[in-house]
Amino acid sequence: xxxxxxxxxxxxxxxxxxxxxxxxxxxxxxxxxxxxxxxxxxxxxxxxxxxxxxxxxxxxxxxxxxxxxxxxxxxxxxxxxxxxxxxxxxxxxxxxxxxxxxxxxxxxxxxxxxxxxxxxxxxxxxxxxxxxxxxx
Numbered sequence: 001x002x003x004x005x006x007x008x009x010x011x012x013x014x015x016x017x018x019x020x021x022x023x024x025x026x027x028x029x030x031x032x033x034x035x036x037x038x039x040x041x042x043x044x045x046x047x048x049x050x051x052x053x054x055x056x057x058x059x060x061x062x063x064x065x066x067x068x069x070x071x072x073x074x075x076x077x078x079x080x081x082x083x084x085x086x087x088x089x090x091x092x093x094x095x096x097x098x099x100x101x102x103x104x105x106x107x108x109x110x111x112x113x114x115x116x117x118x119x120x121x122x123x124x125x126x127x128x129x130x131x132x133x134x135x136x
Contacts, residue, residue: 001045001073001074001075001116001121001123002029002040002041002042002045002046002047002072002073002074002075002086003046003047003048003049003072003073004025004026004029004047004048004049004070004071004072004073004090005048005049005050005051005070005071005073006018006021006022006025006048006049006050006051006068006069006070006071007050007051007052007053007068007069008050008051008052008053008066008067008068008069009052009053009056009058009065009066009067009068010052010053010054010056011064011066012052012066012068012101012107013052015066015101015104015105017097018050018052020097021048021050021094021097022048022049022050023048024093024094024096024097025048025070025090025093025094026046026047026048027093028089028090028092028093029041029046029048029072029086029089029090030043030046031089032082032085032086032089033082033085034078034079034081034082034085035079035081035082040078040082040085040086041074041086042128042131043131044127044128044129044130044131044132045127045128058108059108063106064105064106065106065107065108066101066105066106066107066108067107067108067109067110068094068098068107068108068109068110069110069112070090070094070109070110070111070112071111071112071113071114072086072087072090072111072112072113072114073113073114073115073116074086074113074114074115074116075115075116075118075121076115076116076117076118078115083113083115086113087111087113090111090113091111094109094111095109
């Protein structure tokens, strides 16, 4: 279930290079390792989705203000250190991605990591088997 969902103000559509951000964050998720050096997120389970807000109001409205909310949601079972490492890896990737934009205009960024306490969790499909025999 490791997934990043991104909500952003529509003005970032032109500036933000959202397809690139999605790939950058997915790649960052694949680099996260636990205390034993094992990959934290299974390759077939990594996904990043970005949605522009249909309507938005940011700050007092007096300037060219953008906003991007990034939420990593993962299932239970990963250590606190692995959860922290995931948040840090995504923060580094997002800061690097948005650095040119931050140099030109005002932008608020929030990254939040949530661990699921699911009451129901069904997973099915044929994506995971593609990566079961691949290392990394």
